[in-house]
Every structure is written in C-alpha cells, then in structure tokens.
Amino acid sequence: MSAITVEHLTHVYSQGTPFEKTAVDDVSLTIEEGEFVGVIGHTGSGKSTLIQHFNGLLKPTSGRILVGDRDMWADPKKIREFRFMVGLVFQYPEYQLFEETVAKDIAFGPTNMGLSAEEVQQRVQQAARFVGLNPNKLEKSPFELSGGQKRRVAIAGVMAMNPKVLILDEPTAGLDPRGRDKVLNEIKQYHKTQGNTVLLVSHSMEDVAKYADRVLVMNKGKVAMFDTTEKVFARSEELSAMGLAVPQVSRICRGLAARGLNIDPNCYTIEQAKQQLLALRSGKGADLNA
Ligand SMILES: Nc1ncnc2c1ncn2[C@@H]1O[C@H](COP(=O)(O)OP(=O)(O)O)[C@@H](O)[C@H]1O
Ligand SMILES: [Mg+2]
Known part of the structure; x- marks a missing residue:
C-alpha cells in the first residue's frame, strides 16, 4: 500500500492579502511504504510547505492528503492521530528541546501517545541507540550537549514515536562533515532496521544520491521530477537549469x-x-x- 498520497495539493499563504503566495501548486504524487525518498529543490521551491502537510501541520488550501487509505482532513478532530503516524523533524530541531533531561525530551512524544511508562522507557532507550547517543547522556540536561548531540536528541524524540513515516527537513544543516555523515548513517540505519518510510529533505545532492531510492525534485511549487535516483541525476542539464548542481x-x-x-x-x-x-x-x- 502507499504510505502517503497527495492529490492536487495547493497551498497558498496569506490568501487575499498583498503577500499572497502559492507555495505548492497542484501537486499530485504517491510515496510507497518503506521507501527512502530524497526531496530536493532550490530554496523557496516549496519543500518545507509540502512536507508540513504530511503530518497535518499545514492544511491544504485545496486538494487532499491520504495517509495509507485515510483522508487526513475528513474529520479535523482526528488530525492528532496523524501527528503520531507521520513524524516530522523540523529544521534546527534542537531549538525545540526544553525538558530538564535528555531522557525526558526523547520521552515527550511517546508519553503524549499514551504509552505505558515501561513502553516509553523502552522507546527512549531504542531511539537513543538509533542516534548513537551514549546512555550516560540520558540524565544530562540537553543544554550541556554539543550541537551535533542536541540535534541527535531531537531526532531521537521523533524516532521514539516510531512513526510509519519519518520526515526530516534538512537534518544536517549547520553540522560539520563528520557530524553530517554520522546523522545520515543513523537515519539510514533506522530505515533499514525499522523498515519505515523515510523522507529526507536536503539541499545536498551528495547526501540524496547516497541514501535515496527515489528523488523528488521541487521547482517553483511544482513537482519537476520524481523518479529513481539514477534517472533523476541523469537529467543534469535540467537540474542545472533549476539551480541544482548534480x-x-x-x-x-x-x-x-x-x-x-x-x-x-x-x-x-x-x-x-x-x-x-x-x-x-x-x-x-x-x-x-x-
Ligand atoms: N509562513 C509563510 N508565510 C508566507 N510565505 C511563506 C511562508 N513559508 C514559506 N513561504 C513562502 O513559500 C514559498 C515556499 O517556501 P518553503 O516551503 O519554505 O520552500 P523551501 O523549503 O523549498 O525552501 C517561498 O516563496 C516562501 O517565501
Ligand atoms: Mg525549507
């Protein structure tokens, strides 16, 4: 079955004002269960706007989003359920850490899901392992950690919900090359072990080339390409014309x-x-x- 189906999605910001902006323009696509999809595109092409629809953070101006076979907005009261099914790691997620300890921060999501204390603890341990976080860090304050470690705690917090679909928006932005490789390898490992669907938004062609099965290229709010990694990178001239270097x-x-x-x-x-x-x-x- 498909993990996410997008039907004629359009998103207009500040509609009816002088600042009106169509950020996503009549997009239709299907993401299959278990795929690792890379999402690329120039700054402002609509990547973040698109993916924020997948867990109900943004509501379509028009069009539909289905998670599995369920229409997300059929009953707006149930939108919370989709936040657990589709986990979204924002850009610079470490700014959202706020608990006294790393363990509590990672536990926040699974606790909100209503899992038992025991189950939450298991999820925290497992997610910490996914992101290579030493167990002795769990009782520390997140603010004592390095930048790279904070980023990993934030990612672990979403992994701990074990969402069917994990979406990461520029998860390596601002990290040094070694931190970048570590984080990406951990995400790859998570994908392999859990078999969940992963969407990786990145401006790094190298990262996408190395990890994605399929690549979605956004350009000016539209889908410019959505194909296997090999086929997308074979179209280097078109990519260059969109300001994307192969x-x-x-x-x-x-x-x-x-x-x-x-x-x-x-x-x-x-x-x-x-x-x-x-x-x-x-x-x-x-x-x-x-
Ligand atoms: N909250 C917002 N209000 C108004 N315009 C926005 C908002 N967020 C993004 N935009 C505009 O929508 C377009 C797409 O932005 P975005 O989805 O952030 O692209 P990307 O993630 O590819 O850089 C851009 O022109 C951006 O300026
Ligand atoms: Mg963005």
Whole structure:
C-alpha cells in the first residue's frame, strides 16, 4: 500500500492579502511504504510547505492528503492521530528541546501517545541507540550537549514515536562533515532496521544520491521530477537549469566519458565511480547496469 498520497495539493499563504503566495501548486504524487525518498529543490521551491502537510501541520488550501487509505482532513478532530503516524523533524530541531533531561525530551512524544511508562522507557532507550547517543547522556540536561548531540536528541524524540513515516527537513544543516555523515548513517540505519518510510529533505545532492531510492525534485511549487535516483541525476542539464548542481562525482564521470573513457556517464555516488575506475584499470571497462 502507499504510505502517503497527495492529490492536487495547493497551498497558498496569506490568501487575499498583498503577500499572497502559492507555495505548492497542484501537486499530485504517491510515496510507497518503506521507501527512502530524497526531496530536493532550490530554496523557496516549496519543500518545507509540502512536507508540513504530511503530518497535518499545514492544511491544504485545496486538494487532499491520504495517509495509507485515510483522508487526513475528513474529520479535523482526528488530525492528532496523524501527528503520531507521520513524524516530522523540523529544521534546527534542537531549538525545540526544553525538558530538564535528555531522557525526558526523547520521552515527550511517546508519553503524549499514551504509552505505558515501561513502553516509553523502552522507546527512549531504542531511539537513543538509533542516534548513537551514549546512555550516560540520558540524565544530562540537553543544554550541556554539543550541537551535533542536541540535534541527535531531537531526532531521537521523533524516532521514539516510531512513526510509519519519518520526515526530516534538512537534518544536517549547520553540522560539520563528520557530524553530517554520522546523522545520515543513523537515519539510514533506522530505515533499514525499522523498515519505515523515510523522507529526507536536503539541499545536498551528495547526501540524496547516497541514501535515496527515489528523488523528488521541487521547482517553483511544482513537482519537476520524481523518479529513481539514477534517472533523476541523469537529467543534469535540467537540474542545472533549476539551480541544482548534480553531485560532483557525476560531473567527473560525465567528463571522463566525454573524453572517450569507457565509463558510465550516469554514475552518481563515489562508490560507483570507484568501481568504474577500478574496472577500467583492470582493463575491463564498466557498465553500471551490467
Ligand atoms: N509562513 C509563510 N508565510 C508566507 N510565505 C511563506 C511562508 N513559508 C514559506 N513561504 C513562502 O513559500 C514559498 C515556499 O517556501 P518553503 O516551503 O519554505 O520552500 P523551501 O523549503 O523549498 O525552501 C517561498 O516563496 C516562501 O517565501
Ligand atoms: Mg525549507
């Protein structure tokens, strides 16, 4: 079954005022259960507006959102249920930490779901493990932690609700390269272990290329592309025209192929490029699809 279905979604901010802005414009798409979807697009293309509809934080101006086969806004009184089914990690989520201890912060979501104290404790421990947080940090104040650790606590707080769909809006913004890799690997690990659907909004093509099965490209409030990672990055000229650079390694593969080397011009991760170059060195040449 599909995890999320979007039917003709339009979202207009400040409708009827001079500031009126159509941020999402007649978008229809389907996200399948268990997929890892990367969402990319220029700043202002509507990524954050779109995903905030998926847990009912924003209400469509027109159109429908279905979670599984349930229309989210069929009964507005029930919208809270969807907040637990679809977990959203905002940009800079560490600003929303507020409890005295890390454990209490992570426990906030599952407690609100009405789980037993015992179950909440289990969820907290498990989520802390997902984000590689040492158990001795659990009784500390979140404000004693480093920036990267605070970010992980905030992510753990959403993972602890074990949402069917986990959405992260620019989860690595502002982290150094090592912190970035750690957080992304933890998300990948979570996806693999739990089998839940994951949506990763990112402006980093490299990150999306490495982790996503499918990539959704937003442009000016519309879906410009939604296809497998390989197919999306093969359309590098269209991406460039939208102000999106393909991964650096894609440009290298293209350049080498253009110079006559037997390399697939559509490689998009460093690992793929490495395999191709090694094959070339051993004299075999390589085809990604072989
Ligand atoms: N709360 C808001 N009020 C009015 N306009 C907004 C608001 N949030 C976003 N916008 C506008 O909607 C458009 C899409 O923004 P956003 O969804 O944040 O894009 P992205 O996440 O891709 O950067 C932008 O033009 C932005 O300025
Ligand atoms: Mg955004």
